Amino acid sequence: METGFAPSPERTLEDLLAHARALVGVELGELADGLGLPVPAGLVRTKGWSGQVIEQELGVSSSGARGPDFASLGVELKTVPVDARLVPLESTAVCQIDPVAIAAEAWEGSYAREKLARVLFIALEVPPGARSVGERRVAAVRLWSPDAEQERALRADFELFVRGFFRRGRAEEITGHLGAVLQVRPKGKNAADTRDGYDARGNPTRVGKHGFYLRPSFVAAILSGP
DNA sequence: ACTTGATCATTT
DNA sequence: AAATGATCAAGT
Numbered sequence: 001m002e003t004g005f006a007p008s009p010e011r012t013l014e015d016l017l018a019h020a021r022a023l024v025g026v027e028l029g030e031l032a033d034g035l036g037l038p039v040p041a042g043l044v045r046t047k048g049w050s051g052q053v054i055e056q057e058l059g060v061s062s063s064g065a066r067g068p069d070f071a072s073l074g075v076e077l078k079t080v081p082v083d084a085r086l087v088p089l090e091s092t093a094v095c096q097i098d099p100v101a102i103a104a105e106a107w108e109g110s111y112a113r114e115k116l117a118r119v120l121f122i123a124l125e126v127p128p129g130a131r132s133v134g135e136r137r138v139a140a141v142r143l144w145s146p147d148a149e150q151e152r153a154l155r156a157d158f159e160l161f162v163r164g165f166f167r168r169g170r171a172e173e174i175t176g177h178l179g180a181v182l183q184v185r186p187k188g189k190n191a192a193d194t195r196d197g198y199d200a201r202g203n204p205t206r207v208g209k210h211g212f213y214l215r216p217s218f219v220a221a222i223l224s225g226p
Numbered sequence: 227a228c229t230t231g232a233t234c235a236t237t238t
Numbered sequence: 239a240a241a242t243g244a245t246c247a248a249g250t
Contacts, residue, residue, distance in 0.1 A: 047234045048243035055243080064237040064242040081245080091229090093244060176230040186231055193233095195240085209240095216229090 013073050013143075019058060020120060020141045028053050028124065029134025039134035046133045051079045054122050054138075068115070075118050075143070082123045086140055086223045087216070089126060094212035096187050099197035103167045107155040112182075112212050116154065118145050123223050144222050150181070153218075157182035169198040171207045181218040187211030 023031070032039050032053050040046045052063060060069045060077060069077040081089040095115050107113055125139035146154060157179040165174050165184075174184045188194070188209030197207035 043245095045235065047245050048236065050245095051243045052236075062238085062242090064240090066241065069242095079244085090245060093242095096241070183230085186233085188233085190233060191231080 013075070016058065016070060016073060016075065016120070017141070017143060020122060023054075023057065023122070023138040024141060026138050027134065028136045028138075029132070031057050032134060039132060042132065049133050050081070050124055050136055051077075054079050054124075068118075070120075073118075075120050076115050077120050077122070079122045079124055080219055080223075081126045081136070082139055082223065084125060086123055086125075086220070088123075088219045088223070089216070091183065091185075091213040091216055092219050093187065094182070094214060096209060096211045097166075097184065099166055099171050099195065099207050099210075102162055103198070105162065107158045110158065112158060113154070116146060118143070120144075121219070121222060140223055142223055142225065144225075150218075153181045156180070166197075169200040169202060169205075171197055171210065174210065179215070181215055183213045183215060184210050185213050 028050060029039050035053065035056050037053060037056065040049055055063050055069065055077060058077065063069075068074055078092055080092050083089060094112055102110070105111075121140075121142040121144060122138060123140040123142070124136040127135050127137070130136065160178065161174065161182075161184050165171055176183050176185050178184065186208060191208060193209050194206035195209055197205055199205040
């Protein structure tokens with residue numbers, strides 16, 4: 001795949017957007033070939049692969065580093081699998097939660113808000129009956145920042161979780177049913193994967209790892225925009 | 227059919 | 239171990 005763009009990192013937001021938009025219509029398999037990356041055979045060991053191909057193509061050097069993918073641009077990159085109507089097939093992970101730190105955070109100043117301040121969504125259409133992640137195709141590109149209404153909704157959910165649960169040592173009582181646009185769901189190696197937190201009496205304990213996720217309906221609205 | 231809770235893969 | 243990237247699959 002030759003997109004005519006120079007290697008990473010992207011120097012300006014315009015460069016990054018132009019590069020991303022040039023990928024619309026391209027299959028991930030082609031993209032991977034152009035990058036010299038192997039395309040996984042079948043559907044095992046593919047989790048995360050789509051995001052990593054897009055990262056490499058767009059020049060995210062250090063995946064795994066904390067903070068925005070394009071630090072100098074303040075842009076977070078997210079890929080999301082969608083159907084032919086651009087409706088997400090999955091929720092979108094935002095970040096992991098530090099139960100101790102978040103108890104002292106306000107929405108303003110929170111890591112979650114920083115992550116969501118400016119997001120480059122790359123929608124990847126999954127063909128029905130696809131036999132490989134290489135068959136996914138870049139379907140849409142959206143640079144998004146929350147508008148006033150979305151910001152209110154995000155903040156309301158964030159405060160529900162922080163004030164109602166984390167700050168009261170009730171993290172383990174959170175379920176995926178809570179939150180209108182933002183969810184808190186498990187985000188660990190497995191159910192036994194824990195980290196430091198507090199119990200309801202304020203004593204140190206271990207709590208299951210959780211992360212913030214955007215509901216598919218919320219991302220659907222973002223993708224349906226311009 | 228959809229969501230929630232559980233889990234997988236890679237990198238530092 | 240802990241962050242990143244996510245998707246799987248059982249339960250509803």
